[in-house]
Amino acid sequence: MPTLAPAPQTSSMSSEAAPVAAPPAGLEIIAPAREKSAAPAWFLEKSAAAWSNFQSLPVPGLKDEAWRYSNAKKIALSTYQPTAAANEHIEAEAVAASEGLAETAARFVFVNDRLVVAETARLPAGVICLPFEEALQSQAALLQQHFMQREMTLGSAKFAALHLAHVRAGLVILVPKGIAIEQPIEVFHWIAAEHAAIFPHTLIVTEDNADVTVVDHYRTWKAETGLSLAVADLVAGKGSRIRYIACQELGEKAQAMHLSSTVTARDAQVKNFQVQLGAEFSRSESVSDLLGEGSHSDMLSVALPTGDQIVDQRTLQNHKAPHATSDLLYKNALYGKSRSIFSGLITVDKEAHFTDAYQTCRNLLNSDEAEATSLPGLEINADQVKCSHGATSGPISDEELFYLKARGITDGESRKxxxxxxxxxxxxKLGNGPIADMVVSRIHEKLIQAV
Amino acid sequence: MSLEIKDLHAQIPGREILKGLNLTINPGEVHAIMGPNGSGKSTLSKVLCGHSDYEVTSGEVLLDGQNILDMAVDARSRAGLFLAFQYPHEIPGVSNANFLRASLKARLPKGEDIDAVKFYKQLYSRMDALEMDRSFTSRSVNEGFSGGEKKRNEILQLMMLEPKYAILDETDSGLDIDALKIVSRGVNAMRSENRGFLVITHYQRLLNYIQPDIVHVLKDGRIVKTGGKELSLELEEKGYDWVHEEPLAAAA
Incomplete structure (x- = not known):
């Protein structure tokens, strides 16, 4: 029973037409506070420019194609403030709660955008893996070349500018030529105060034939509200491999944005896996620019919205070189009155012959009141390409359910x-191993609550 | 102790399909139900399991004395009723092993889990008996299975769940002779004095391999004739049309 493109919700229409606008507040007007000593001049300049850029850009409206069926006003900037450091007690609690992978090559914990834990002893020699503020001092060239160099084309230029204006946390990673880091690098980002906003950044650059896996966790500690405005730049050099997992488990009243940009050089392979479990509103934007011949991009996502949660997903597979392949698979299992919006586009440039590009979004509706909207798209300008897109939405099949129940499995267990x-x-697509186990267990935990 | 079907009436909206069906299956017995298309054979199997497409309007079904018609689908299964589906469903992404484990776990008290080592030992020996490759444990339930593989998978579930009463709904349909022999061997291995079978089939062929104790003819929602296994041969030879000509049958 595929459902396509229902009319926008009346509730969002009315909030658009709110007659009296409150005076600007919170992140709308609180300028980023940066100490001159904390960053080099070039960055202060860039950051200041981003701040004025943010102020001049309008909040995308409902008529904005990139926000169709969604609503940028869901990101209630006026209610958030840049975070102050949490007290030591809260920090210690958050660190203790940062349970993830048993084995890592490096491990970082940020609480309210402040670095609290940095374990890097297990990294191979030559790898650069630095907290953002430290990288600002020592890795100017790397940052100037790769930090937020791609245009944000999927609708969140204003939010990306806000990120750039405030960013102070996250990692800058450079894996030199030929180095494979076997264990993943794991990062926890905690929001640990009400109405706090964090701006975590992840820059991963791999040189020729390098190999790295990075896991970002976004969570809230003893707070219900909060905004995580995260950006990830994934820059894969020739023949290199990046596996990136963003696992968003913010509190139920929090809001999340994750903007990621992938660039692949020749024969590079990048996997970008988005897990969206938390937050009342969670938007992910993922762009893959396939610049190198024979390169491959996997774009994957799993979301499990419940209650009134909204999951908003925008993707672009941008084929600019021949013989490159991309594969997108987004899976949403919806409960309650939740909504999902998927809008994906594949573009194949004139010279990108022998492109293989696939895009699939599937929605499983576990409630009559849940609603999934899918807007798949293709723009092909080359010959000899293999492209497909598909989107489906439907409830659990009664016959599947009957079959499982006829073996004695309860209704709830069968649905699960x-x-x-x-x-x-x-x-x-995560393969077998600790990362897959970790993601499955996080999903399982949410599933137990959902059913 | 028996599976007793008493004056069972069932309908889909606007059409009565079972019109007063009576049947008693004792443990140790194998009953066969034969009948023409549309006589209500598959409806009977689904009604017994509690499929929501059918409404029972009167009658009762007692499983060892307990009326199961008020019970949910899953509870009937746990009470000891099993249906080998005519068209087994595919469950994408759920491995056969996990499915069987969940089915067995559902029979344990809450919080208890099955012994994995014992489970796989049992599973493998039963798969061997059905000549099923070990890879079927990790494959998604019935997904991409051939018709014969699906039927074997049904019998594997029968062997793992060890029900008190098993209904086989046209298990022979779509099977070649080799698969039919393997499936029948599996069923025969499960015959026991503690277990009753109801074998629903359109063709006599299956009954060469699974020899019934009692054969019934179902026509227009009622059992119109009951006999020994020779009855199935007679039906094969003469077809179903002659059955209603026996005046006593309808009253039986």
Missing amino acids: LIVEGFLADALA
């Missing part, structure tokens, strides 16, 4: 099995 099965092909 079917949802886990529904998500399985996306999760299988």
